[in-house]
Amino acid sequence: MRVGEQGKEAQVSFTGSSMGKYSRIWLWIVGIIMLVLGAFFIVALGNVPFAGGGMLLTGGILAATGIVLIVIGIVVGRRAGQVDQLLATGTPGTAQVTGVTQTGMYLNEQPQLDLQLMVTVPGRAPYAARHKSFVPLMLMSRVTSGQPLSVRVDPVDPQKVVVDWQGTGLYGSPMGMPMAGAAAVGTPGMTASGGVDESLSQVQAALAASGAAAANPYSNAQQGNYSVEQLREYLRQNGLQAEATIDKLTDTGQIVGDERLYTMSTTLYIPGQPPQVQAESAAMVPLTAMHKVRVGARVPVKYAADNPKLVMFEWDKITPGSGMV
Secondary structure, X not given: OEEEOOOXXXXXXXXXXXXXXXXXXXXXXXXXXXXXXHHHHHHHHOOXXXXXXXXXXXXXXXXXXXXXXXXXXXXXXXXXXXXXXXXHHOEEEEEEEEEEEEEEEEEOOEEEEEEEEEEEOOOOOOEEEEEEEEOOHHHHHHHOOOOOEEEEEOOOOOOOEEEOHHHHOOOOOOOOOOOOOOOOOOOOOEOOOOOEOOEHHHHHHHHHXXXXXXXXXXXXXXXXXOEHHHHHHHHHHHXXXXXXXXXXXXXXXXXXXXXXXXXXXXXEEOOOXXXXXXXXXXXXXXXXXXXXXOOOOEEEEEEEOOEEEEEXXXXXHOOOOOOOO
């Protein structure tokens, strides 16, 4: 299935390292303040008659506490950096939440959760893992929604798992695409442009109404409730860059939400690989991009690494005079 790029939803700015970075800053600030106060007590008040000993003791305690807090801040900052590194280089996968326990710890009124996960990554059977993380209250419902979370896994130590909140989003996003057909884990909602976010079952109904000869855009009934916009969001976060040429194009005449339904066959050009001719399938094109759709057009795309049949056309990257359409 091909899905044209449309207005981007607001991204979740929280990441697995956000709380660690926040903690590091405040630990350093408090630690430096206490260190300065300790030095003041020792240098300025240490010689006060009859009270100098107490001032020296107080200053020493304050300075020692400040040093400890600064060291803790360094450690927390390093852990946050490790999380960022894993988010950048870890193997993408999905995790089904099988249990949630609050540890009793809070940071800035946000609870720390002990997540019991069933992790799925390409090339290995699902396995159990645990992950502790401070989770903003606004994301609590996402954890308990029953939908999979996007995760990144250390390729060397599979038990090192972090939740990719940018990929997961507030309402969920497709985490794993089957090797055949297009699927998106998510629910219909509102797009950034304010239009209806069409489901795959709506796309299939429109295909049937038009009599178009194209494959079903989903492989089972449950996936029919998944949202095209969530499928796009998956590709924005996880898709790989390539180009595609439109080889055959049929306008079904059907409009679903604020998009036009076409059937389209394409050739996918992945860097370093031979061209891949794709079978005819459904293609959702925003009404605002219809003037860019024509046979022979070569368009920037993002595709799913484990399912090259799942492609998102990046119409917004085509500029006048680019020669691409």
